[in-house]
Amino acid sequence: MLGVLKGLVTTWKTHWRAPVTVQYPDERLPLQPRYMGFPGLMWDAEHDEPFCTGCQVCMRYCPTGCMFVEMKDNPKFATGESKRRKIVADFTINLSRCISCSICVEVCNFEAIEMTHHHERAGYYPDQVAGLPTLFQMSADHRAGVGQKPGHETRNLL
Amino acid sequence: MTTERALRTVDMHINVGPQHPATHGVFRMVLEVDGERVAGCTPYIGYLHRGFEKLAENEEWQEVIIHLDRTDYISQFNNELCYAMGMERLLGVEPPERAEYARVILAELNRIVSHMMFYGAFGADVGALTPFLYAFRERERLQRLFEAVSGARLMHFYFRAGGLKEDLPEGFADELRRMLPAVQHGIDECDRLLTQNEVFLSRTVGVGKLAASEAIAYGCSGPVLRASGVREDVRRSDPYSLYPTLDFDVPVGKNGDCFDRYWVRLAEMRESVRIVQQCLDRLPEGPIRTPVPRYPHFRVEPGEIYVHTENPRGDYGLYLVSKGGVQPYRVKLRSPCFCNLMALGPMLRDSYLADAVVILGSLDIVLGEVDR
């Protein structure tokens, strides 16, 4: 009998606490600044082209093999507008296979890829593939969201 | 008229799992039941086998850490610590002091998080669903801290050979100092909620006894071994990192039953809070990485080492063989759950069928680590 009363007292006390949960799709908890979602490609506004040269190092180091990268000659190099001789031609990431491990960010020599805060990729297809436009958009959204400038702390660590 | 034929009994086999909530993952056991008593148990594992050891042979040294996060996916910092220490000893480098302190703080917080997970799941196994919600509320506090530190809630990839990936975030120490009393209070609250509960006591005291000699023979470690009264902890017996300089107790049980295994873990959480408190008081400023070569040049000298740490689940060991290449030659993981699970058969013998779930829950297995 005493135990039941004690339990009720606990229930009564806990009843008036502020809730710690939120209703997910309507309300979201803020993400921490370092949060690692899916990778996105950064845009070099100075030269109006991506930082990525398509060197494929991220593709080779990706533990799940979710990336595909191709490089091409940079047309802006011929006109002298840019110092990059090669530039990314095609970059796809299969976000269904990406495990957000940030290895691609750490092996990148050109600081061209970053972990964005995008992490929701539920969909109707098994392969959620992001191509170049999506990847640039993800990074741009992320920059706009957290107010960062290109160039970040976690690069080149591995 | 009672004939011999009418009295003849047949043993019944009951299949539990692999998809059964009480098995904490994809574990299957076939119980041989004589009436209500368990006469024998045949465990089947391997449903979550991902070939971690083979994958590690094909990855570069530092990349293997992401797979280690996925072995015991509730105590990632401890796993990473073990592997990072192994690499450092093979390389002959020492991490800077700040990195050591940060590692111990994170590993001990991770122990609290892991034991909270056990607490919640064990309560649910016994039939009390409320503790699960309380445990997860407490756990969430620390998970958000981990997210701020490493950028991920579970798969951190934060410890490296020679230190840490990046420095602790700004205000980490103040935030944690502010949070610790709340964590302590949360542990006390969990303690009050379950430990004195009569139903809980009657389900756990004297259930699934494991004698100390048996626990040692089956290679049990961690809370399972200590509950049987063996005062053995890798942090004390083969000290690593900062543990020789820290003041903490190793709680042990007496009877080796389910309640003792529960109680030891609860007491360990309090010790972890003490350790974190001490580290926080001494946390120095300074560099967080001893420079080691970057990825294409990262090589480890030929040699081999067995390195082990005290994980929340027990003695987590890694046998690393290097042949001087960019990839490890062999990584063998000695998983504590794997060895603790071997003692399940002797523990289940002659217990009630209804207690089987409680006994399995008290081992606190993580199938990602058992199957690797």
Next chain:
Amino acid sequence: MADLDEQSQPTPSEPAPPARPVPARAPAGPPPGERTPVKPTAQALADHLALAWPDVEHHARFNFGDIELTMPAGQLLAAVERCRNDPALAFDYLMCVSGVDYETSIEVVYHLYSYQHHHHLTLKVTLADCDRPTLDSVTAIWPAADWHEREAAEMLGITFLGHPDPRPLLLDDDVDEHPLRRSHQLVAVYADRPGIVEEPDDD
């Protein structure tokens, strides 16, 4: 990186980024395992072994402060029995049994610890016959070896004589390969990679 061979090694013709300081490698000297000071418990153990084991053929060395014995397969049972029963050794805790494929030979490594004396020992057995490696089981002395040996048996194809339950443990019953042999190659499972097509983005 399972399919490294399939991919050409691209060479970025971009000028290399500014060289980051790569610290000099540790000076050449003894292997890392021998640079560590020997633990006092290991030294005492080594002295005891030299006295008590004249008849067991073994080779001893120190590795990271602990003692490591290498012995032929025939000596294993005699050695482990002494390890368990000699009161000065009393190794009651078998931490780990690992099999390593060195391509020309297979090595089985036992890591032992004594709760009584708090000392560690590594036992190594080299199996020269890679096609049908065979070794005595130590499950009668340490029940803890049970699953470790089953795992080594299926992963490396070692037969443990006298094992009470030699079924496969982690793999399916019908797997007839030994995945942890060096000759077993990981296959690239993502063969569809170049053909990936972009999904129309609705937002």
